[in-house]
Amino acid sequence: MQLDRWYNAGQPQTLQLAQILLYTNAVFELLQLVLSGGFLPVGAGSLSVLIITFLWVVVFVGQVLGAVGIANSRKVGYRLGLVVAFIPVALQLYVFVRYRVVAVNLFNLLFEVALIAALVHPQSRDYQRIWFK
Numbered sequence: 001m002q003l004d005r006w007y008n009a010g011q012p013q014t015l016q017l018a019q020i021l022l023y024t025n026a027v028f029e030l031l032q033l034v035l036s037g038g039f040l041p042v043g044a045g046s047l048s049v050l051i052i053t054f055l056w057v058v059v060f061v062g063q064v065l066g067a068v069g070i071a072n073s074r075k076v077g078y079r080l081g082l083v084v085a086f087i088p089v090a091l092q093l094y095v096f097v098r099y100r101v102v103a104v105n106l107f108n109l110l111f112e113v114a115l116i117a118a119l120v121h122p123q124s125r126d127y128q129r130i131w132f133k
Contacts, residue, residue: 004072005072006071011073012124014123014127015070017114018081021115022070023063026063026064052094056088056091058084059084059087062081063084066078066081073133075132075133078132082119088108
């Protein structure tokens with residue numbers, strides 16, 4: 001499988017936006033991981049920190065691969081992008097329920113919700129169903 005594009009401007013606006021948001025969210029997550037040292041509060045157990053941090057690294061890699069897959073019109077890229085779009089919301093919900101701490105700012109949440117909306121939009125779903133390999 002040859003993946004030669006990082007961005008595809010020939011796709012519908014919703015998929016173009018999804019590609020941009022996948023890359024943007026990946027950059028924000030990488031910066032948060034590197035600059036803050038993790039995603040959990042200070043009092044959390046070390047095993048929880050390790051597991052959650054590993055999941056965030058998986059999400060980072062998945063978002064980049066999902067964006068490249070969408071840019072190259074691959075169904076697996078669309079599905080991967082869809083899965084990794086929901087994981088950050090689920091992880092933040094877990095951190096909130098488990099530790100009673102809001103581990104996200106509204107700016108990040110806005111990008112994550114916009115990404116989910118762009119991927120599940122009927123125009124995106126129809127286009128990928130018809131044209132993606």
